[in-house]
């Protein structure tokens with residue numbers, strides 16, 4: 014007799030309710046991970062290293078992580094039959110793919126007398142827990158966050174088990190899954206930036222709490238500063254539990270920085286809630302009238318945006334940061350996303366798909382909800398006609414151009430005054446900085462003012 018622990022996006026030992034419940038049963042464990050084939054390129058890189066770290070942590074406690082690839086229902090049902098499994102424990106998942114898998118497992122287990130136990134693990138609250146006074150789901154963030162604060166996050170964090178007694182079952186070798194890029198190996202920037210795994214997650218949180226959280230309320234908006242936690246991939250893969258992040262931040266005091274950070278964690282919670290209500294959040298606008306939005310899609314524009322070659326420095330810096338490191342600063346995500354959907358009039362789903370492939374922490378809930386928010390078609394979204402001007406955003410949040418210079422080195426000699434709008438710089442300044450527009454650096458695909466007007470015209474058509 015044994016318990017099966019099915020790891021999904023909860024790749025950790027500490028504060029892992031599924032693992033804890035299985036260990037508490039006193040039975041042997043079968044520790045399983047089934048490859049999520051839907052992951053994009055950067056996420057696959059992360060996943061490889063995260064699984065490698067988890068396998069090592071499990072082995073150090075005497076256990077074995079079994080890796081399998083294929084249909085989760087078939088694999089788990091087969092293991093349940095072969096190894097007299099009395100119960101399967103997993104983190105509750107909200108993505109439609111997993112919800113469907115869980116339904117199929119429930120049905121298949123009924124005949125086997127085995128239960129699938131889903132534990133609150135990847136979010137602070139079950140989505141059904143936070144409701145309006147009339148019992149419905151929230152569509153607006155502020156009252157949602159208020160309800161979360163009122164509900165309170167339970168403080169109990171479960172310890173990592175000291176020993177893991179697991180049954181011997183054959184599995185795949187991680188290397189055989191081919192999650193790492195070769196020919197070309199584009200992951201150098203990711204390796205330089207990140208330490209996937211539970212230890213890396215805790216180290217990142219500790220640095221944030223010790224040094225950065227106090228200034229977070231202001232510093233978080235400036236992409237040239239190390240002002241945010243950079244916890245997102247760790248949290249996405251569940252290398253650290255959201256409630257540990259919540260309570261460690263809370264213990265740092267009740268200053269503005271901490272309060273703002275807790276609210277950001279609740280934005281994550283809000284997106285999970287939205288995904289729960291709108292399983293097709295990645296593709297279908299929540300505001301249905303946007304289904305007929307008159308997109309334009311000029312050939313070549315999407316590719317230029319992806320490669321950071323739009324000719325708008327802050328947009329290009331963001332897109333190159335994403336490509337090089339698998340992460341992009343939140344303020345710049347909003348600017349890049351807005352430029353794509355409003356100035357270039359390219360459907361937000363194309364941007365979502367690119368982020369899905371290139372973000373280490375690509376997440377159905379946060380990515381889908383955030384793209385819809387920027388495009389004006391999501392829940393509690395910014396009104397469509399509020400259009401970010403990338404030049405003004407750059408001047409405000411990267412006044413000295415440190416961020417742009419870091420990722421767009423061909424502009425690094427331009428004076429601060431011209432760094433965000435090189436097309437407005439006099440010819441001698443461009444020449445002095447070694448910049449040739451249309452040569453060493455592109456001319457803008459679409460100028461901010463023209464793009465703004467085109468976006469407003471498109472929106473006016475939608476309203477007709």
Ligand code: FAD
Nearest residue numbers: 241242243244245277278280281343346375376379380383
């Ligand atoms: P911090 O500012 O330190 O915030 C702490 C944590 O709160 C983050 O790690 C994250 O888990 C959560 N969080 C913060 N802001 C948000 C938010 N707006 N929505 C949801 N959770 C949030 N976040 C993802 O985790 N995955 C995505 O795929 C994703 N795609 C995005 C796409 C677009 C177009 C935009 C505008 C935002 C997206 N975000 C996504 C939200 C946000 O940009 C990132 O969570 C944040 O930048 C991660 O950096 P950080 O860990 O330093 O965040």
